[in-house]
Amino acid sequence: MSLLMASEIAVQLIRNHADFVAEHPEFPWEAMRGMKNRIAHGYFDIDPQKVWSTAKDDVPDLVDKLHALRHWRAQGE
Known part of the structure; x- marks a missing residue:
């Protein structure tokens, strides 16, 4: 279920925030x-x-990438 939820978030980002993607x-x-799509259908x-x-x-x-994105200012930017 967690994979389905994470995947749905990706779908919503693709659909609604193409610039972020x-x-x-x-x-x-x-x-x-x-x-x-595979899990849901x-x-x-x-x-x-x-x-x-x-x-x-x-x-x-993926978690490592999310952590880096969340803390990008802490990396000196």
Whole structure:
């Protein structure tokens, strides 16, 4: 459910804040949108291994990027 929520946030940012999305290409916007569509609409096509891989490998990187974005002024800018 957390992956679905995070993916929905990405979809809303893509839809409503294209300028923000364009300014932050370090985030995998389209992959997050794809994950949302797969989870929300591909009920029987969900690959548990892909979901696990995303949670285990991709989410920590995403959290690091979000942390850096949140604290960008602390980096001397």
